[in-house]
Amino acid sequence: MQNILLPLSYLIGSITFIIGLKMLSHPDSARKGNLVAAAGMVIAIFATIFLYHNENGEPLGNYLWIFAGLIIGTIVGTLAAKKVQMTAMPEMVSLFNGMGGACAMLISIIEFKHLTHGLDAEVMEESAGQFFTTIQTGMFITIVLGMIIGGVSFAGSIIAWGKLNGKIKDRSFNGQHIVNILLLLVIAALTVYMITFRPVTTITFFYAILAIALLYGVLFVLPIGGADMPVVISLLNSFTGVAAAFGGFLYNNPVMLTGGILVGSAGTILTILMCNAMNRSLKNVLIGSFGGNKAGGGAAGSKEQGHYKEISMNDTATLMAYAQKVVIIPGYGLAVAQAQHICHELEKTLEDKGVDVFYGIHPVAGRMPGHMNVLLAEADVPYEKLLEMEDANEQMSSANVVLILGANDVVNPAANEDPSSPIYGMPILEVEKAEHVIVNKRSMKPGYAGIENELFFRPKTSMLFGDAKKVLQDLVAELKGM
Amino acid sequence: MEPLLNLFNDESSYRLLTIVILSIFLGIEVISRVPSVLHTPLMSGANAIHGVVIIGAIIVMGQAASDDYVSLILGFLAVILGTLNVVGGFVVTDRMLEMFDKKKKKK
Numbered sequence: 001m002q003n004i005l006l007p008l009s010y011l012i013g014s015i016t017f018i019i020g021l022k023m024l025s026h027p028d029s030a031r032k033g034n035l036v037a038a039a040g041m042v043i044a045i046f047a048t049i050f051l052y053h054n055e056n057g058e059p060l061g062n063y064l065w066i067f068a069g070l071i072i073g074t075i076v077g078t079l080a081a082k083k084v085q086m087t088a089m090p091e092m093v094s095l096f097n098g099m100g101g102a103c104a105m106l107i108s109i110i111e112f113k114h115l116t117h118g119l120d121a122e123v124m125e126e127s128a129g130q131f132f133t134t135i136q137t138g139m140f141i142t143i144v145l146g147m148i149i150g151g152v153s154f155a156g157s158i159i160a161w162g163k164l165n166g167k168i169k170d171r172s173f174n175g176q177h178i179v180n181i182l183l184l185l186v187i188a189a190l191t192v193y194m195i196t197f198r199p200v201t202t203i204t205f206f207y208a209i210l211a212i213a214l215l216y217g218v219l220f221v222l223p224i225g226g227a228d229m230p231v232v233i234s235l236l237n238s239f240t241g242v243a244a245a246f247g248g249f250l251y252n253n254p255v256m257l258t259g260g261i262l263v264g265s266a267g268t269i270l271t272i273l274m275c276n277a278m279n280r281s282l283k284n285v286l287i288g289s290f291g292g293n294k295a296g297g298g299a300a301g302s303k304e305q306g307h308y309k310e311i312s313m314n315d316t317a318t319l320m321a322y323a324q325k326v327v328i329i330p331g332y333g334l335a336v337a338q339a340q341h342i343c344h345e346l347e348k349t350l351e352d353k354g355v356d357v358f359y360g361i362h363p364v365a366g367r368m369p370g371h372m373n374v375l376l377a378e379a380d381v382p383y384e385k386l387l388e389m390e391d392a393n394e395q396m397s398s399a400n401v402v403l404i405l406g407a408n409d410v411v412n413p414a415a416n417e418d419p420s421s422p423i424y425g426m427p428i429l430e431v432e433k434a435e436h437v438i439v440n441k442r443s444m445k446p447g448y449a450g451i452e453n454e455l456f457f458r459p460k461t462s463m464l465f466g467d468a469k470k471v472l473q474d475l476v477a478e479l480k481g482m
Numbered sequence: 483m484e485p486l487l488n489l490f491n492d493e494s495s496y497r498l499l500t501i502v503i504l505s506i507f508l509g510i511e512v513i514s515r516v517p518s519v520l521h522t523p524l525m526s527g528a529n530a531i532h533g534v535v536i537i538g539a540i541i542v543m544g545q546a547a548s549d550d551y552v553s554l555i556l557g558f559l560a561v562i563l564g565t566l567n568v569v570g571g572f573v574v575t576d577r578m579l580e581m582f583d584k585k586k587k588k589k
Binding site: 013017018021022027033034037045049054061065069072073076078082084086096097100107109114138238240243245247249252254259260261265266267274277363371374378 | 494495502505506507508509510512513514515517520522524525526527528529530531532533537538539540542543544545546548550552553556558560561562563564565567570572573574575576577581
């Protein structure tokens with residue numbers, strides 16, 4: 001009986017993962033789907049702890065350690081996930097993803113240690129090379145690949161996490177993608193050499209490969225812009241899935257294999273879907289930060305930019321206080337500045353003065369699908385004030401003032417007018433139908449797509465520079481004092 | 483661990499390979515039509531699912547010799563990290579989706 005219970009639990013686990021993912025992709029069943037997958041995970045974990053026997057029929061030991069680890073992980077994980085601000089969700093996901101990658105990496109390191117166990121210094125000198133040839137090729141490949149992918153995913157996710165919470169700045173140097181490609185080649189060459197020839201220094205090789213894989217993970221994510229991070233996280237997510245699947249190969253474990261590969265392939269598709277929603281290609285996201293900057297600069301140089309005009313805080317407040325209808329367009333800048341609460345306050349202050357206020361939400365605003373809805377819902381903005389793009393565009397022509405908070409590409413008229421623009425054809429919020437357009441940005445830098453925005457130079461547009469939160473606070477104070 | 487005695491020299495490797503191929507297609511099929519509002523929660527949910535790597539950590543931990551402290555400590559770390567991935571992943575996803583529930587009710 002016992003010997004079918006474990007495979008049966010694994011089968012149940014695999015099925016819940018599939019059903020869970022399927023349910024997660026429909027709005028009505030999404031929450032239940034998440035719970036279904038979680039239940040399957042619990043079954044698989046406990047079945048492993050109590051029913052697993054190794055090839056010699058011995059059960060697992062070290063229960064104290066295992067349970068201590070599970071309990072610590074559960075408490076810390078739950079607290080972290082419950083405490084995190086809604087705005088910080090993506091970086092939390094990235095951090096958890098890194099943990100999974102690190103877990104896969106550690107498993108490989110320990111298994112490698114087991115393989116080389118019993119090698120003392122003397123044996124090392126004389127017959128180490130011979131010793132290493134006894135390692136089975138298949139197992140060796142599995143261990144090394146699991147380590148490399150887990151390591152890249154771990155290092156990359158930590159950098160992505162740091163970039164999203166602003167601890168790490170975008171950094172790139174000339175020819176960085178060439179360096180990255182070289183690193184990848186070095187990893188591949190060392191791995192092939194080590195596995196084929198089993199040199200005496202196999203152990204050194206192993207850790208050298210680990211170090212380069214970690215370095216690659218860091219360099220791979222460092223130059224990518226903050227707003228593209230969700231795409232990168234999604235990609236790293238599928239990497240970790242593949243690393244988990246190598247664990248499945250190693251232990252001949254079907255649930256690790258199904259879970260890992262499922263996430264690997266679903267994650268890849270999801271990454272591509274996210275790119276499509278932002279109207280960019282994956283290649284563009286991954287190496288765009290090098291080419292992008294240059295192309296953006298070149299385009300800006302060749303084109304007449306014209307002049308933009310700034311508007312003072314006082315004028316902005318007056319303009320808005322005497323408006324009948326104001327449409328607020330939130331973007332990534334609002335999320336970065338964590339300005340959703342003060343934004344809600346501005347809306348209330350204006351309403352007290354008899355102004356109608358709506359929010360126009362572009363489907364990919366913030367470059368995190370659904371990001372703005374979640375963010376503003378957290379600040380208790382009433383749901384009926386959030387207008388989808390079509391409805392917002394209808395309101396636009398009767399609006400006196402449009403206030404754009406850190407959004408850029410989603411209001412770029414080039415999407416409608418300039419067939420040569422990379423975002424041509426993307427539906428946008430047609431802010432120019434309104435009487436006045438006030439744009440809050442931190443600087444004149446182009447958006448993350450690296451495209452100049454003609455809108456800023458149009459006669460209707462005035463610029464209000466500064467951090468979204470700071471500007472909104474001043475604006476609310478100004479309005480209250482009127 | 484034994485089934486990989488030789489690379490694809492035995493039946494069980496092929497069984498695993500079959501699972502891999504089928505899972506790839508299944509993964510693509512399952513999420514190919516998903517609305518963009520759900521991208522973030524779906525990514526997060528998938529993130530929790532690859533936490534299944536915790537099973538490997540448990541197996542490694544459970545087989546470590548009781549005097550092999552390096553393995554014990556690394557294994558212990560792996561179990562903690564894996565659990566973080568699983569538990570944190572599912573809880574965060576649930577919180578995101580809770581927001582959607584609230585929105586719907588207000589509507």
